[in-house]
Amino acid sequence: MKEFACRPALWVALCMCWLVPQGLIYSQTNKEDLPAAFMENPGGSGIFSKIFGRFQARSVAPLTLENSPRLENLIRDGKLELTLSEAIALALENNLDVAVQRFIPTFAQTDLVRSKAGQSPRGFTGSSTPGGLTAGAIGAGITGSGSGSGVGSAGGISGGGGSVSVGSSGNFDPSVSFNFSWDRTVSPLNTIQVSGVPTVTGKTTAFSASFAQLFAYGTSYTLSLTGQAQQSTQKNLIFNPASVTRFSVGANQPLLNGFGRLANERYIWVARNNTRVSQNVFRAQVIATVVAVENAYWDLAAQQLQIRVAEEALAVAQQLYKDNQYRQEVGTMSALDVTSAESEVAARTRDLTIASTNLQFQEANLKSILAKKVSPTLDAATVVIEDQMPEPKESDIPDLETALATALESRTELLTAEVNQQNQQISVDFTEDSLRPSLAVFGLYAGSGLRGTSSADPTSTTGLSNAFGQSFTAEYPEYAGGFNIGIPLRNRSAQADNLRAQLEANQMRITSQRSRNTASLEVRKAIIGLIQGKAQVEAARKAASLARQMWEGEQKKLEAGASTSYQVILRERDYTTAQQAEVSATVAYAKAIVEMDRARGITVERNGIEYTDALSGNVSKMPVTPFSLQLQNKEAR
Secondary structure (H helix, E strand, C coil): CHHHHCCHHHHHHHHHHHHHHHHHHHCCCCHHHCCHHHHCCCCCCCHHHHHHHHHCCCCCCCCCCCCCHHHHHCEECCEEEECHHHHHHHHHHHCHHHHHHCCHHHHHHHHHHHHHCCCCCCCCCCCCCCHHHCCCCCCCCCCEECCCCCCCCCCCCCCCCCCCCCCCEECCCCEEEEEEEEEEEEEECCCCCCCCCCEEEEEEEEEEEEEEEECCCCCEEEEEEEEEEEEECCCCCCEEEEEEEEEEEEEEEECCCCCCHHHHHHHHHHHHHHHHHHHHHHHHHHHHHHHHHHHHHHHHHHHHHHHHHHHHHHHHHHHHHHHHHHHHHHCCCCHHHHHHHHHHHHHHHHHHHHHHHHHHHHHHHHHHHHCCCCCHHHHHCEEEECCCCCCCCHHHCCCHHHHHHHHHHHCHHHHHHHHHHHHHHHHHHHHHHCCCCEEEEEEEEEEEEEEEEECCCCCCECCHHHHHHHHHCCCEEEEEEEEEEECCCCCHHHHHHHHHHHHHHHHHHHHHHHHHHHHHHHHHHHHHHHHHHHHHHHHHHHHHHHHHHHHHHHHHHHHCCCCCHHHHHHHHHHHHHHHHHHHHHHHHHHHHHHHHHHHHCCHHHHCCCCHHHHHHCCCCCCCCCHHHHHHHHHHHC
16 A cells, blocks of 8 residues: 555546546536437447547438428418418418528527537627627637646656646547657767767657646646657667657646636526527517518408408499489489499499409418418419407407516517626626636646666667556656746736626616617507507497498488489498498507517417427417407307
8 A cells, every 4th residue: 555655646547537537527518408410420329430420510400491281281272261370370380581590599509519618609690799708819718728748858868857837728628639750860960979979860759649628617637648669879878769758647727817617617608598598589580470470461351351342332333333324214314423423433443453453462471471482372372361350359458567567578679688688797797807817726747757678788678568657657757836827917908898898788788778668668559559449440330330321321312312423422432431441440450469469578478389389390289369269259159
């Protein structure tokens, strides 16, 4: 036991056997942090495949720009019959804006994997990686470049130590490097006192290996192993050929600047926060798309009603024209009245043409939202709206305080702003930590070895393994330790970075408050819009009913000879205008409900959308909209 204790290199070897696996374990990434492409090893499942698979590109799922089968299945006999739930499902599967933003959460996952390796995240649209986190060049990660001493003095012509410094080295992902070389040199000498000959020919075969690792609190260590096989024409060498070896272990620990998880895991914290941001960014796109689908759906429903109104108006005008022609033939009406009726037919034909073309535009708009590309079959299909526009009711108008609280808890931009403020606070804390001087302690152990063929006894030959034995058994040890400290005399750069980080944090707080105010204003406007919309629908329906009564009454007066054709035309126009106003008020109310959900940030929940379905682009659970429920309840009654 005493002999074992006097061999510190054996203790170092045991530490090496423990540290290397620990470094490999520490560098592993949790499976939940991995994108799908990381889950499968491209090299296979064998041990060698797993090792070499780390150096192969990961493949992503194949990209498809074809419409989902659901779209083609809904087209029957040249008609695309759509409920609002089906329209939303189609948008989640096919909308290109959603498809583009679907990559964002995966971007965030790759950033997290990258930051766990010790590198800075690359970011994505909507994310925040504060510039104050970067110490040095933009894009730099958490990487040390220092190391211990090199081959050492074994095999030289003089011994002795010198100044030693072991800096921070390695990364969160441990690294191993190897080097091998062969060298032959012929050197003319200006003296023969040392070598004994005027010209020296040397052959050297050398190799080196190193392992480096950095940990969360700034601790880093390096292991290095070097060996040389030397053969020379020099005289007076103890060993020729000779084997020169060195084994060293160096460690560095910052104590002030650079110490702790904040300094070394700051990018991981930001990247993890940004995974939440990525979900909010994608969720915001889903909300925007669903709102666009709902508005386009109701616009198309309204346009179909407008065509019905235009067709009815044209049919009434045509009937009046025929009646006036008959009255002219029997001599109870003048030709001017017939001309007025004919003019009205032309005007109503024009209105029907405009309504038909507007319908085509609304159909094209809705199809573009629901499809990755418009196929000939889809282009030729007529969209049939199956859900009815909502009936105004008091329960549609939420309580103001409740709606405001919901918006402040659910709005994606507010959630993103909150996370970005957390990222900025990390920057403030890091730049404050960077104000401190740098102080680090370090230690180094090295063991050298020198063996070979003895010049005194050529029959006595030892090799490289014997030299390594000397290195590992501390026959020729080197122990070093110390500290280094760096004190910036003015520290203006760090002070400026910290001041800027604080100013940026205040700026973000103001921006966040502005967003909260905007959200509150939008909620209030949405509630007012619902109140106005409900009143407008009720008034428009009343006005349409009265206009119809006046038009029917005027027709009866005309048949009794107490009115003129012109008066009937005017009443009919009033009735048509009232019908159009009713349609406009109804669709405005439907859109007001859509806006109310958007303002509160609950569009996804209100429409029964599963986040996982939206993210995968494969709807397994059909969305259930409030409008669909209303229709189902009405049909059940």
